[in-house]
Amino acid sequence: MTVRVRRNDWVRGHVQITRSYLEMFREAQSHIIMMSSYFLPGRKMRKAMQQAANRGVKVCVITAGKSDVKTAKNAERYLYNWMLRHNMQIYEYMPHILHGKLSTYDGKWVTVGSFNVNNISTFASVELNMDVLNDRFAQDVEVQLKYIMQHQCTLVDNDSFTRQTKWYHRLWYRINYDFIRITFFLFTFYFKQEKRQR
Numbered sequence: 001m002t003v004r005v006r007r008n009d010w011v012r013g014h015v016q017i018t019r020s021y022l023e024m025f026r027e028a029q030s031h032i033i034m035m036s037s038y039f040l041p042g043r044k045m046r047k048a049m050q051q052a053a054n055r056g057v058k059v060c061v062i063t064a065g066k067s068d069v070k071t072a073k074n075a076e077r078y079l080y081n082w083m084l085r086h087n088m089q090i091y092e093y094m095p096h097i098l099h100g101k102l103s104t105y106d107g108k109w110v111t112v113g114s115f116n117v118n119n120i121s122t123f124a125s126v127e128l129n130m131d132v133l134n135d136r137f138a139q140d141v142e143v144q145l146k147y148i149m150q151h152q153c154t155l156v157d158n159d160s161f162t163r164q165t166k167w168y169h170r171l172w173y174r175i176n177y178d179f180i181r182i183t184f185f186l187f188t189f190y191f192k193q194e195k196r197q198r
Helices: 016-027 043-054 070-078 080-085 119-123 135-151 158-164 167-197
Strands: 002-009 031-035 058-066 089-097 102-105 109-113 126-133 153-156
Touching: 002 016, 016 043, 016 102, 016 109, 016 126, 031 135, 043 058, 058 070, 058 135, 058 153, 070 080, 070 167, 080 089, 080 158, 089 135, 102 135, 109 135, 119 167, 135 153, 153 158
Parallel strands: 031 058, 058 089
Antiparallel strands: 002 126, 031 102, 089 153, 102 109, 109 126
């Protein structure tokens, strides 16, 4: 199999893992499955996700049902409406706190490592992933992820999410999302400026 090491490293200006994800959204023809413990994609990542979904790619995201960072989980839930509007499927992993971080597409490619789909991992952390291009490995990973989705997750759909989410929950999710977004902006602003100056 073909394996490549990918790094996001703000010190050295590497954004290789981010490029791998953008490549996945661009190249996928059939389906994408992502597992991320703190799923708060930035603007560029959301745009790429939306473009993939608009092409008819089935986008499935496994997020944490139980989280050790409640503010991040509430912020994540604010994005559910956007994801559901664009026909993405959301599964909340229920047995334990989720720390898995991997993605795969079309039964041929997998990336796995420390990268969370959010701006801290993109702009202000040192992260390491391995990209694996191999049909058999990718299909085995898909089998495991589909088992998890079916047996260990709760499906979040439009009806259940709208019915169970009161207006004050939605407001609280928005407040948490704005707080996280501003925190990410302030935390990553310096690193973005450093990158531009190199």
